[in-house]
Amino acid sequence: MKRKSLGFYFRIYRKILAQDLKSKMSYRADFIISTIGMIFTNVAGFISFWILFQNFPSINGWGYYEMLFLYGFSLIALTPVQCFFDNNWNLRMRVYSGDFIKYCFRPINLFFYFQSEVFDIKGIGQFLFGLGTLIYSWNMLGLGFSALMLLKMIVFLISASLVMIALQNAAASACFWMQNSFFVLDFINKMKDYAKYPVTIFSSIFRFIFTFVIPIAFIAYYPSLVILRPDEVPLLSWLSPIVALVFFFLSYKLWMFGAMKYNGTGA
Amino acid sequence: MSNIIEIKNITKEFKVLNRREGLKGSLKDLFSRDYKIVRAVDNISMNITQGEIVGYLGPNGAGKSTTIKMMTGILEPTSGEILVDGCIPYKNRTRNAQNIGVVFGQRTQLWWALPLVESFKILKDIYGVTDKDYKDMLELYQSLVDIEPLLHKPVRQMSLGQRTLSDILAAFLHNPKIVFLDEPTIGLDVSMKAKIRTLIHALNKEKNTTVILTTHDMGDVDALCRRIVIIDKGKMLYDNDIEHLKGFFGYxxxxxxxxxxxxxxxxxxxxxxxxxxxxxxxxxxxxxxxxxxxxxxxxxxxxxxxxxxxxxxxxxxxxxxxxxxxxxxxxxx
Amino acid sequence: MNIKRCFTLTRAGIIESLQFRLSTLVVVAGNLLYLVVIYHLWQAIFASVDTDVVNGMTFSDTLIYLVLATALFNFMEMYVVWEIGRRVQSGEIALDLLKPMKYRSFLFWSYSGTAVTQFFFTFLPTFIVVTIVTNGAIPLGWNLLYFVISVVFAVSINYSIDFITGTICLYTESIWGINMMKPVIVLLLSGATIPIAFFPEPFKTIVQYLPFQSIYNAPLSVLLDGNPEPAKLLTTLGIQLFWCVLMNIVSRVFWKISLRQITVNGG
Missing domain, CATH: 3.30.70.260 (ACT domain)
Structure with missing residues (x-):
C-alpha cells in the first residue's frame, strides 16, 4: 500500500469536521458558554493591555498602535492552534487512562488521527477579535495597503501559527515522558501571552531563549516587523517561515517519538 | 492453509520504577530512583492460520496485551520474530493496520459524538473501502443483526452493549484479515453476550477472518474457540485444541x-x-x-x-x- | 469534622505530588522564567517614562507585587475547576458524593497536599529570591504575620470562587470555556496581572467592591506595608473576612441547590 497523499488527509479531515460541527450545533448551551468564555478572556486581555497604556505612553520605543498591531497579530496567529490542535489538551488524559492506544490501530498517520478528533470552533471568535484589532491599528498607523502586503501578511501569519502549534505539540508530548505534565502545557500557554511584546525588551540571553528555545518571538514580533517597520527588518524576520517549518517538523517528530515510546512502556 | 501469523521466540522486557513507600520514601524517590527489568513476554512461539478463532487466555498481567501490542505493530519485541501476513508489524505499522481490526471491550474507538453511520463513512474513507464492498458489508450486517436503529444514534447515547456491538462491526468493516478482540463481552448481560458471540461466529464464517480473542469469560471460549493458548507470567502454558485441554488432567x-x-x-x-x-x-x-x-x-x-x-x-x-x-x-x- | 481525616488527605496529596520529580523541576524552572519575563517587561515599561514613581509605585514595588502575586497564584491554584469538571464528565462525581465527607471539604483537603508542596517548592524560594534581589524592599517585621493571616483568608476566598466555578460544570459540558475564563478574570480583577494602583478611576473603585481584590491585592499590600496604621490593616483584614464568610456560604448553597437539581434531573 502506498503512502497516503495530502489530499487523502484533507478529505478525511473535512468529513470529520463537517460531522463534528453538526453534532456540536446540537449542544447549543455548551457552545454559547464557551464562546462567552472566549470573549471574556479576550476582553480581559485587552483591558489589561489598555490599562497599561493608560499609565505608560510607550514600551521600549513601541507606541500604542504598534503594540496593538502586535497584539492583534498574535491573536490571529494563535487561532489555528486553538481551532485545530486543541486535542493536545486531552492528550495527557488519554495517555494516563490508556485510551491513547486506540489511535494506534488505524492505517493513517497517528498525529493526524489524534488531532482530527477535535475541532474547536471557539477559536473563530478570537480570530475575529484579532482581525478587528489588526485592521484598526493598521488604519491608525497609516501603513497603506497593497496586494504584496496582504500576501506577506498571510505568509507570515501562517508561519507564526506554525510556531505556536509546534510549541504546543512539544509541550503536550511531555506527557509521554512524565506524569503530571499539565504544568508544561500550562506554562507554554502562559508564555504565549508574552508573545505580544517586542522581544527587544529582554536581555540578550533571554532574547536568545525566546528566539531559539521557546520561540515565542516568532509568534508576533519577528513576522510583524515585516509589515510594521519595513525599513529595519532583521534577517530572522525573513527567515521566520523556514524557522516555523523547522520547529513544526521537530515538534511533530518529538510527538510521534513520544507516542511510540509510550506504547513501549505504557499501560 | 497458510499461516497468517507466525511468532517465533518473542520476548519483551520492560524497565519499571521501584517506588518506595510513605512520605519519606517519596522524598527519597525525588533524588534517586531504582529500576528493575521485568520480562512481560518470555520466549513465546505460535502459528495461526487464516480463519482460525484462537482464545488467548491468561490471568491479569500475564502478558496477553503485550503480545497483542506486538502483533498489532505498536510494540517492538526485545527479541524474536513476528510476521503478520508476511510482514513485520512494527516496521510497517500503517500497512499492518490495514490488515487488522481491533476491539477493546469498554473502550470505544468510534467517534463519540457522531452517529454510527457517520463513523462508518469516515472509516470507509480511512481504509479505502470501495462503495460496493461497503454496501455489501452493511447488507451482511443487516442480515446478522438489526443495525438500522443503531446507525443513526450517536455513540455517546448508546448502551454498553450497543457500543460493543458497534465497535465489533466497525472493526470488521474493512474486511481485515485478522481481528483482535480484547474482552469483548465484559460487563454485558447474558443475552447481549450471546448476541455478540453469534455475531463474531457468523462474521468469522462469512469472511474467513482470523479472530484472536482475549477474555476472562469461559462462555466466550466455549462458544467460539476451537483452539486456545494460555500464558502466565509471560510464559506459554498451553497451545492446543480445547477438547485436548480437558484431557490434560486426566479425563x-x-x-x-x-x-x-x-x-x-x-x-x-x-x-x-x-x-x-x-x-x-x-x-x-x-x-x-x-x-x-x-x-x-x-x-x-x-x-x-x-x-x-x-x-x-x-x-x-x-x-x-x-x-x-x-x-x-x-x-x- | 474529623481533623485527622483531613490531614491524612493532605499527607496523601504531598506524597502524590512528590512522585512527580520532573514536573516539580518544570514548575520551578517555569516560574523562574516567568519572573524574568515580568522583570524585563516592567523594566522596559518603567524605562519609557521619566519619573521613577507611577501611581505611587516604583519599579521594585511593582516587581515585588507582580512576582509575589504570581507565586501566590501558583500556590493557590489547585485546578479545582478542572478536577470537578473532569469528574462530572466522567461520572466519577457520583463516587465522590458517596464518600463520608462533604465534597467541598474532601476536595479541599485532597488538594491541600499539593498546596503544601507548592508552598515549599515555589512560593518560598521565590519569596527568598525576591527579598534578596530587591535588597530590603520587603519589610521584615510584624507585617509577615499579618501577611500569613491575610493569605489564609485569601486561600479560603479563592477556593470558594473555584468551587463556585466548578459547580457551574454541573450544568455544562464545556468545562474548557469556564476554565479558560476563570483565571483570566480573577487575575485581572484581583490585581495580579496589573497592580490595582494602575487602574484608571471608575475601574479602580468598582474593583475595590469585588471579592477578587481580597485574593492578591490585600495580602500583598499588607506585606509591602512595613508600618501599617492599625485602622487600615484592620479594614483590609475585615473586608477579607467578610468576603471569606460570604463566598463560603454562597459556594455551599450554590453546590447544594445545583446538586439537587442534577439529581432530580438524573443528570
Whole structure:
C-alpha cells in the first residue's frame, strides 16, 4: 500500500469536521458558554493591555498602535492552534487512562488521527477579535495597503501559527515522558501571552531563549516587523517561515517519538 | 492453509520504577530512583492460520496485551520474530493496520459524538473501502443483526452493549484479515453476550477472518474457540485444541445420582467404596468425580447399581472454566 | 469534622505530588522564567517614562507585587475547576458524593497536599529570591504575620470562587470555556496581572467592591506595608473576612441547590 497523499488527509479531515460541527450545533448551551468564555478572556486581555497604556505612553520605543498591531497579530496567529490542535489538551488524559492506544490501530498517520478528533470552533471568535484589532491599528498607523502586503501578511501569519502549534505539540508530548505534565502545557500557554511584546525588551540571553528555545518571538514580533517597520527588518524576520517549518517538523517528530515510546512502556 | 501469523521466540522486557513507600520514601524517590527489568513476554512461539478463532487466555498481567501490542505493530519485541501476513508489524505499522481490526471491550474507538453511520463513512474513507464492498458489508450486517436503529444514534447515547456491538462491526468493516478482540463481552448481560458471540461466529464464517480473542469469560471460549493458548507470567502454558485441554488432567467426568434414603449416609458409604474418587453431596444429589483413566463411568455406575436403588442420574463433563482455573493455579505438569 | 481525616488527605496529596520529580523541576524552572519575563517587561515599561514613581509605585514595588502575586497564584491554584469538571464528565462525581465527607471539604483537603508542596517548592524560594534581589524592599517585621493571616483568608476566598466555578460544570459540558475564563478574570480583577494602583478611576473603585481584590491585592499590600496604621490593616483584614464568610456560604448553597437539581434531573 502506498503512502497516503495530502489530499487523502484533507478529505478525511473535512468529513470529520463537517460531522463534528453538526453534532456540536446540537449542544447549543455548551457552545454559547464557551464562546462567552472566549470573549471574556479576550476582553480581559485587552483591558489589561489598555490599562497599561493608560499609565505608560510607550514600551521600549513601541507606541500604542504598534503594540496593538502586535497584539492583534498574535491573536490571529494563535487561532489555528486553538481551532485545530486543541486535542493536545486531552492528550495527557488519554495517555494516563490508556485510551491513547486506540489511535494506534488505524492505517493513517497517528498525529493526524489524534488531532482530527477535535475541532474547536471557539477559536473563530478570537480570530475575529484579532482581525478587528489588526485592521484598526493598521488604519491608525497609516501603513497603506497593497496586494504584496496582504500576501506577506498571510505568509507570515501562517508561519507564526506554525510556531505556536509546534510549541504546543512539544509541550503536550511531555506527557509521554512524565506524569503530571499539565504544568508544561500550562506554562507554554502562559508564555504565549508574552508573545505580544517586542522581544527587544529582554536581555540578550533571554532574547536568545525566546528566539531559539521557546520561540515565542516568532509568534508576533519577528513576522510583524515585516509589515510594521519595513525599513529595519532583521534577517530572522525573513527567515521566520523556514524557522516555523523547522520547529513544526521537530515538534511533530518529538510527538510521534513520544507516542511510540509510550506504547513501549505504557499501560 | 497458510499461516497468517507466525511468532517465533518473542520476548519483551520492560524497565519499571521501584517506588518506595510513605512520605519519606517519596522524598527519597525525588533524588534517586531504582529500576528493575521485568520480562512481560518470555520466549513465546505460535502459528495461526487464516480463519482460525484462537482464545488467548491468561490471568491479569500475564502478558496477553503485550503480545497483542506486538502483533498489532505498536510494540517492538526485545527479541524474536513476528510476521503478520508476511510482514513485520512494527516496521510497517500503517500497512499492518490495514490488515487488522481491533476491539477493546469498554473502550470505544468510534467517534463519540457522531452517529454510527457517520463513523462508518469516515472509516470507509480511512481504509479505502470501495462503495460496493461497503454496501455489501452493511447488507451482511443487516442480515446478522438489526443495525438500522443503531446507525443513526450517536455513540455517546448508546448502551454498553450497543457500543460493543458497534465497535465489533466497525472493526470488521474493512474486511481485515485478522481481528483482535480484547474482552469483548465484559460487563454485558447474558443475552447481549450471546448476541455478540453469534455475531463474531457468523462474521468469522462469512469472511474467513482470523479472530484472536482475549477474555476472562469461559462462555466466550466455549462458544467460539476451537483452539486456545494460555500464558502466565509471560510464559506459554498451553497451545492446543480445547477438547485436548480437558484431557490434560486426566479425563474427569462427574457422575451425579439420586438415591432413596439418607443422602449423607449413602455418600459416606460410596466414598468408602471408591476411595480413589472424590464424593460430595448436596441438593439431593450425590456427585462422584470419576477419573476415567482409572475406571469408566459405566463401570462405576453398574457397581453402584448393585448396592443402591438409583432413582435418577446425570453425567457432567468438566467445564473449561474449571480446567483453566486449575492451570492458573497449578501450572501444567 | 474529623481533623485527622483531613490531614491524612493532605499527607496523601504531598506524597502524590512528590512522585512527580520532573514536573516539580518544570514548575520551578517555569516560574523562574516567568519572573524574568515580568522583570524585563516592567523594566522596559518603567524605562519609557521619566519619573521613577507611577501611581505611587516604583519599579521594585511593582516587581515585588507582580512576582509575589504570581507565586501566590501558583500556590493557590489547585485546578479545582478542572478536577470537578473532569469528574462530572466522567461520572466519577457520583463516587465522590458517596464518600463520608462533604465534597467541598474532601476536595479541599485532597488538594491541600499539593498546596503544601507548592508552598515549599515555589512560593518560598521565590519569596527568598525576591527579598534578596530587591535588597530590603520587603519589610521584615510584624507585617509577615499579618501577611500569613491575610493569605489564609485569601486561600479560603479563592477556593470558594473555584468551587463556585466548578459547580457551574454541573450544568455544562464545556468545562474548557469556564476554565479558560476563570483565571483570566480573577487575575485581572484581583490585581495580579496589573497592580490595582494602575487602574484608571471608575475601574479602580468598582474593583475595590469585588471579592477578587481580597485574593492578591490585600495580602500583598499588607506585606509591602512595613508600618501599617492599625485602622487600615484592620479594614483590609475585615473586608477579607467578610468576603471569606460570604463566598463560603454562597459556594455551599450554590453546590447544594445545583446538586439537587442534577439529581432530580438524573443528570
Amino acid at each position: 474427569y467426568r462427574t457422575l451425579k445420582i439420586r438415591v432413596s434414603g439418607s443422602l449423607s449416609e449413602t455418600a459416606e458409604k460410596i466414598a468408602a467404596e471408591f476411595p480413589e474418587f472424590s464424593v460430595s453431596a448436596n441438593d439431593e444429589w450425590i456427585s462422584v468425580l470419576v477419573d476415567e483413566a482409572k475406571s469408566t463411568v459405566m463401570d462405576v455406575l453398574s457397581q453402584l447399581q448393585k448396592t443402591y436403588k438409583i432413582r435418577d442420574m446425570q453425567l457432567e463433563e468438566i467445564s473449561t472454566e474449571e480446567v483453566i482455573k486449575k492451570i492458573y493455579e497449578e501450572g501444567v505438569k
